[in-house]
Amino acid sequence: MDPLVHFLDGPHARRAFALRVAMSPPWALDVRDGAPLTIMAVLSGYAWLTADGDTVRLSAGDIAMVRAGDPYLVADEPLRGASIVIHPGQECTTLSGEPVRLSMSHGVRTWGNTAEGETTMLIGTYESDAEIGSAVTAALPRTAVVPSGEINAALLQLLADEISTDAPGQGSIIDRMLDVLLVHALRAWTAAHPDRTTGWLSAGADPVVGEALELLHTHPADPWTLGSLAGRVNVSRATLAARFRSSVGEPPMTYLANWRMLLASELLADARRTTARIAAEVGYGSPFALSTAFKRRFGVSPTEYRRRKYSASA
CATH class of the missing domain: 1.10.10.60 (Homeodomain-like)
Known part of the structure; x- marks a missing residue:
């Protein structure tokens, strides 16, 4: 039995939150959205991801999957203090509560402190466990990183192109592509970490x-x-x-x-x-x-x- 087949046949992304993020130093995002699962793919530059006291550097081509839990930080430096807070529903504010979602918008599904940042990332967020399923998230650690080269770069580029396009049916296309990216990331991570694979993904053994x-x-x-x-x-x-x-x-x-x-x-x-x-x-x-x-x-x-x-x- 291939458990990933059941993921594709079962609950999946529906109007998932997907965004191209462009940032130039200094920057730091305090993510408090509580989403069941977020996929973060670095297209250019780098970013530091800190969750539950563990910090990892993400370089171009790396993909991180982050489970729900306490707030986590994504920044240009590991010790950078947050300047922007991401709340549930993907509402964005300064630390003082001033909304910045619109002021930091730079076109179709592009957001950041500059239009073309030194670091660009694709962010896909499953905002409900009805979309992703507890069976998927329970099989992963808090953060799971797939290094560059393990995922076909063409898939990332195609998703990046779709996210930046405004056309009929775009939301559904992005949802399905996000699901495909997740399956590729899950497959690559479990193959590289058989000793850490638990729950649903390891059941086929x-x-x-x-x-x-x-x-x-x-x-x-x-x-x-x-x-x-x-x-x-x-x-x-x-x-x-x-x-x-x-x-x-x-x-x-x-x-x-x-x-x-x-x-x-x-x-x-x-x-x-x-x-x-x-x-x-x-x-x-x-x-x-x-x-x-x-x-x-x-x-x-x-x-x-x-x-x-x-x-x-x-």
């Missing part, structure tokens, strides 16, 4: 867990229990539970519940699908049962989630 995941992903609506799943992969309940938790980081039924919620959140984008239909497609016996589980997971009902997230972009 265990054939029993891999087969179990294949069944859950392919047939999420089936009335799975630990016993029925163990029977399908020909091991005992105890063996499956232990091996699944060791590989994926959570019990099989917990994983299934999370996967069903992420699929439901994606299916809500289709206005033709009723809540009852979605409930059946993801394994809930009634719209009420789905709504209860969904509200517990996302804090709002499926109907409200659809209105907030998808109506505005319809």
Whole structure:
């Protein structure tokens, strides 16, 4: 089983925040957006990334994947004090709270303290775990860096060109290209760090867990229990539970519940699908049962989630 196939088939970017950032010294960004995952690709120059006390220098061609957590710093020098704060919703202000998003704009999806900076970066942010999925982020460390040369430069250039273009359908094109870049980055990082690969991305190394995941992903609506799943992969309940938790980081039924919620959140984008239909497609016996589980997971009902997230972009 290839877990990246399931990422491409499941929840993915939808109107993701994507930007070309151009900066010249001195500069420092205090990122407090709380986004589940951000991809940062350096096109030219360099940048220092500091998260959880660890600092890494990113050079041209390097790609960093940053998980949600405490605020982190991106700057031209590792000890530079922040001058700009990135808030949830990608609102940008000075330290005193003065908005700068518009004043630092330099054309289509280009932002920074200068139009053509010494350092240029592509920033792609998955702003909801319904877009990226907890299964992806849980498999990564706080920061994962893919060095220059591991990702085809043509892919980065194509994404850079698309981000700087304003044409019909551009948002969807950028979303899909961001997903492709993420898959390439995940693949390169896991190949280079097999000893650090955990959770969902490492599950394919265990054939029993891999087969179990294949069944859950392919047939999420089936009335799975630990016993029925163990029977399908020909091991005992105890063996499956232990091996699944060791590989994926959570019990099989917990994983299934999370996967069903992420699929439901994606299916809500289709206005033709009723809540009852979605409930059946993801394994809930009634719209009420789905709504209860969904509200517990996302804090709002499926109907409200659809209105907030998808109506505005319809």
